[in-house]
Amino acid sequence: MKSLSVKLSVLFLIFVILLESILFFFLYVGIVSEQIYTETEDLKVRGRSHSNVLEKNFDAVTIKHVALMETEAATVIVVTDENNSIIENSNPVVNSMQQIIDNNQKEFPHPEGEIVEARWRSEPYLATLSPIESNGEVLGYIYMFLPTDIIRSRVQNLTSQFMLGGLFAVILTMITVVFLSHSITQPLIRMKEATKKMSTGFHHIELDIERDDELGDLSRSIQKLSDDLERIKKDRNKFLSDISHELRTPLTYIKGYADILKRPNLTDSQHAEYVTILQEESIRVTTLVTDLFDLAKMDQNEFLIKKEKIELCTFLHEVAAKFRGIAKEKNVTLNVRCDHQIILFVDPQRFSQVLINLLDNAFKHSQGTSTVNVDVIKTGDEVEIYVSDEGQGIPSEELPLIWDRLYRVDKSRSRSTGGSGLGLTIAKEIVEQHGGTIRVESKLGIGTTFIISLKGVK
Ligand SMILES: Nc1ncnc2c1ncn2[C@@H]1O[C@H](COP(=O)(O)OP(=O)(O)OP(=O)(O)O)[C@@H](O)[C@H]1O
Ligand SMILES: [Mg+2]
Structure with missing residues (x-):
């Protein structure tokens, strides 16, 4: 009985959840990549601003000063000379940092800075490289490192928020879908039950005919059908009882007068009178039956008219x-x-x-x-x-x-x-x-x- 509503709900649910998943996926990927892009751009800009300072004064005091500025931040700055040998660093240089520095083969990186490590999921640091130039000559390099665990934990936070939001959306969708499918299928189920009742001979049904939509139209049609059936049934019963009544009267006469005719000692005139009555009554029955037969033919459109x-x-x-x-x-x-x-x-x-x-x-x-x-x-x-x-x-x-x-x-x-x-x-x-x-x-x-x-x- 419920299968229509179940089918509708499941179909709706699959469709809406699929749609929501696709939307959530694109939104999530978009936000994460925007976050990574902002972080790396920020790192590059900071590297560039430090190299700007050092390009003006590439001496030990300024280099120390620059490194000092980064000690409080989460980022790490490493300043090297033109041969990639470390001159100064804000925090201890760990192995993975050293590897990035050693792997750098670029003599002339882009003056605005370049990203040399972007794999935030697998590597411990994101890294950018900015050259320190003076009169077309490279004096050294600035490496900026950002620990990727910060990024990873931010992404983790975002993921949990998305999961929570998704779960909430799915629950809300389920409630909406169940409510919607219920409101559509409930009247259909009622109509089905009503027509079933009608088919078993129970013609009096009452449906909700106030709805202002196609379901309302359908209810009204079924209600009208039921009212018509009930009326036809009443008419038929009345017609049948009327016919039996109509037939019974002349037949009673016929039987009565036939009995009287059997009596002995009837005068000729009485005999003739009763036979006439018998004739009249049988003509009456014949006419009635012929008329009924005509009407039956008319009802079935079999009444032939020869014009x-x-x-x-x-x-x-x-x-x-x-x-x-x-x-x-x-x-x-x-x-x-x-x-x-x-x-x-x-x-x-x-x-x-x-x-x-x-x-x-x-x-x-x-x-x-x-x-x-x-x-x-x-x-x-x-x-x-x-x-x-x-x-x-x-x-x-x-x-x-x-x-x-x-x-x-x-x-x-x-x-x-x-x-x-x-x-x-x-x-x-x-x-x-x-x-x-x-x-x-x-x-x-x-x-x-x-x-x-x-x-x-x-
Ligand atoms: N001219 C009329 N003046 C008064 N009443 C009439 C007249 N014609 C019909 N009726 C009324 O209408 C009823 C139905 O008429 P209808 O011709 O269908 O039936 P009927 O004459 O009684 O029977 P049938 O025609 O089947 O022999 C009649 O019984 C009568 O009461
Ligand atoms: Mg008549």
Whole structure:
């Protein structure tokens, strides 16, 4: 579980420590060489200033004086004649000094002085050589010696300080890296756990969605996915229980009336009535199952639309003709007002299914003497088909819900208006598959109007 944070920390740590080591190394080497350079330059300058004095007065008193000046310092001065024989020295000349003096083959060293021993790590003394000249002639030499243990101890000090600083930097880096990787991986781990929970069927999760970065975006997406899943699960359960309820009612009727039919002594008219009820109920079940099957196909995008050219007004009159009988029976006037010559490119069977449902709803909800109108208005390349009735209307808070599967405003299943509540869902799908829209306007006690809009009409 922690492996991502461990990997991140180790990678970060290696990278930063490598970077720090390189920086520390260059800084250390730079400081040490600067220190050595300063020491040797200083030695050369002092040698040069002594030789300046001796060039003016190269006599025993001045030489002694010069040597005396160095006795208190850590450095050692040795003055020799032109043959490298020692004339004077500030401190005792030890073997290693003598060796340097003996090894000097230079008759004319640089007037500003030269370094004759620079190996501060291995040799006991750093040494410079300055000539004492007068009128182009070398009178003698000045050797300046600096004990290298002083330098070595200074470098040692520097090394310990660097080690301490390095250790401090590494600890600080480790703390930073662990903190950083923790703050990045912790939300990721929480998200992983959340998605794992979701995959086991537990859809309600709560993540930190306040973060203002990519991790926050990811959390929000997962949170939305979980909310959607939870909603879908609820919808599915409700849909399933609604379907079973819808099926159970007609099946109960069928079973009940089939039992009654078995009874002896039924009159012919009773027999005929019960058989009619059986027929009606089985038609109801068949319609419900066909509608559900249509919806399932729509959900899987397998619902085929076979478009062809139709003349709208003729088509509407044909559909309306199917309702003439019921119109007469219910004393409802049915008007189709369509004067234009409008060509539509639609699936005639599916499109009539939409109109039949709208007209069926209109008639089901029209009481007493009233009117159902079908009007067509064409503006530019857009056509609108209005199906309106003077029925009881739909309460405004229910209007958005009537498109939902199995939704009925009147929940009790009356035998006269008892549809399954799938008609509008299917109508909406069909219209949308034709690239159109369907909407509703309704006023309680006044009536309801459904409006289908289609574009690209000739
Ligand atoms: N013209 C209308 N006037 C009043 N209410 C309506 C009208 N049209 C639809 N409704 C309400 O909307 C609900 C859903 O309509 P829909 O056509 O989807 O289902 P249904 O007619 O009950 O059943 P089905 O169409 O599947 O046989 C109806 O049950 C009804 O309550
Ligand atoms: Mg209907």
